[in-house]
Amino acid sequence: MEFRLTEEQKMVQETIRQFVKEELIPLEDEVLKNEREGGRPSLPPEKVKELQLKAKEMGFWGIDTPEAYGGVDFDLMMLAIVLMELAKTFVPFTFGGSADHILYYANEEQKKRYLIPTINGEKKSCFAMTELNDGSHKPNIQMLAVKDGNEWVLRGEKTWITDGHEADFVMVIAVTDKEAYEKTGRDGVTCFIVDREMGWTSKIVPTMREGNPTSLVFDHVRVPEENILGDVHEGYNLGLESVSFARWIASVRAVGAAEHLLQMAIDYSKERETVSKSMVEHEAMQQMMANYAGDIEAAKRSVLNAAFTLDKEGDNKHVASLVKLFEANMGNYVVDSVLQIYGDIYTKELPMDRWYREARLWRIYEGTDENQHTIIARNLVEQQVKIGQYV
Numbered sequence: 142m143e144f145r146l147t148e149e150q151k152m153v154q155e156t157i158r159q160f161v162k163e164e165l166i167p168l169e170d171e172v173l174k175n176e177r178e179g180g181r182p183s184l185p186p187e188k189v190k191e192l193q194l195k196a197k198e199m200g201f202w203g204i205d206t207p208e209a210y211g212g213v214d215f216d217l218m219m220l221a222i223v224l225m226e227l228a229k230t231f232v233p234f235t236f237g238g239s240a241d242h243i244l245y246y247a248n249e250e251q252k253k254r255y256l257i258p259t260i261n262g263e264k265k266s267c268f269a270m271t272e273l274n275d276g277s278h279k280p281n282i283q284m285l286a287v288k289d290g291n292e293w294v295l296r297g298e299k300t301w302i303t304d305g306h307e308a309d310f311v312m313v314i315a316v317t318d319k320e321a322y323e324k325t326g327r328d329g330v331t332c333f334i335v336d337r338e339m340g341w342t343s344k345i346v347p348t349m350r351e352g353n354p355t356s357l358v359f360d361h362v363r364v365p366e367e368n369i370l371g372d373v374h375e376g377y378n379l380g381l382e383s384v385s386f387a388r389w390i391a392s393v394r395a396v397g398a399a400e401h402l403l404q405m406a407i408d409y410s411k412e413r414e415t416v417s418k419s420m421v422e423h424e425a426m427q428q429m430m431a432n433y434a435g436d437i438e439a440a441k442r443s444v445l446n447a448a449f450t451l452d453k454e455g456d457n458k459h460v461a462s463l464v465k466l467f468e469a470n471m472g473n474y475v476v477d478s479v480l481q482i483y484g485d486i487y488t489k490e491l492p493m494d495r496w497y498r499e500a501r502l503w504r505i506y507e508g509t510d511e512n513q514h515t516i517i518a519r520n521l522v523e524q525q526v527k528i529g530q531y532v
């Protein structure tokens with residue numbers, strides 16, 4: 142077992158670290174200003190494109206895209222290293238040349254129409270599973286798709302859909318066999334690729350932070366049969382796979398952000414004097430910093446171990462749930478304590494409120510803490526997984 146980054150991994154880490162420091166962190170004020178003035182807490186699309194092209198020149202294009210599609214196809218270990226560095230700013234940025242993983246289940250014709258244009262940045266997608274009364278604890282999908290000749294007619298509403306307002310097409314999960322779905326809670330649902338022109342509409346849901354979630358309304362939207370992604374009635378696993386990967390990504394982000402926040406607190410404490418000595422000299426401060434440094438170290442190792450496991454074994458929902466639960470909570474108590482260290486700098490002068498709101502979301506989206514408790518406990522009780530199996 143090797144616990145050190147390779148020379149190549151260190152080089153990539155350092156390159157992204159510089160990119161974040163020089164290109165993204167200077168844009169934090171602009172993102173905050175947009176948000177405070179009621180706009181979208183994001184960068185203008187043309188700015189994102191400019192940054193993506195700059196990153197492309199440095200070799201960062203399609204970081205999770207197979208080489209056959211023009212990407213560099215990093216393994217998950219390298220992906221974790223890159224995404225942890227990107228998480229050291231709240232400026233929303235993703236490298237170009239990527240597409241949602243489940244789009245690779247598309248057939249050749251669908252790949253030409255959806256996957257390739259998405260990788261090339263000509264089309265934008267979103268993924269829609271959640272509904273207002275459909276929780277991660279109890280599947281209760283109401284959206285129905287009814288077959289009519291060579292088409293399916295979709296009716297229902299999805300909510301909390303990231304990027305739904307910008308997307309050109311959605312991969313949406315609907316019930317296609319009500320009886321099977323009611324019996325099992327997972328069979329009888331299908332994933333459809335639906336172009337916006339086919340008739341669905343989107344409305345922004347105002348939230349406490351970015352993520353750009355929206356509600357999507359499907360009012361008898363007709364979708365040709367050839368737009369089924371994967372197999373008919375078998376869409377649930379596609380949905381789960383998408384969520385499971387996203388859980389791991391959320392945990393990686395929490396670790397990178399926590400490292401950044403702790404560094405912010407250390408830098409601040411070195412400058413600030415209380416009771417005529419520097420804050421770092423106070424024992425209580427030292428204790429806090431030492432404890433969090435240890436927690437972050439443990440969290441980082443678990444997230445990299447998860448990357449190793451997922452690389453070797455493919456999709457592993459138990460590991461994804463474990464790290465999502467642990468890192469999201471670690472990130473939350475780190476952000477809370479860093480705010481405590483800043484003390485009376487409880488102002489908008491610092492981006493702490495922004496970090497606070499983002500961190501709080503980690504415990505909610507891609508499956509809540511409670512949902513992860515249920516999954517992890519069930520796997521252990523039913524002995525599908527043994528304690529310590531993955532190290």
Ligand SMILES: Cc1cc2nc3c(=O)[nH]c(=O)nc-3n(C[C@H](O)[C@H](O)[C@H](O)COP(=O)(O)OP(=O)(O)OC[C@H]3O[C@@H](n4cnc5c(N)ncnc54)[C@H](O)[C@@H]3O)c2cc1C
Pocket residue numbers: 267268269270271275276277278279300301302303304348351352353354502505506507508509510511512
């Ligand atoms: C910013 C944002 C972006 C999102 N993007 C997307 C997206 O792109 N696509 C998509 O499909 N979804 C998306 N979602 C939806 C998201 O994944 C879910 O809304 C989230 O996981 C909340 O889970 P829930 O639906 O289970 O909560 P609810 O079912 O509304 O539950 C409410 C609370 O009760 C708890 N609870 C419910 N039942 C139980 C139980 N049996 N035991 C213990 N506790 C229980 C839950 O844990 C939760 O805390 C997004 C959400 C947000 C906030």
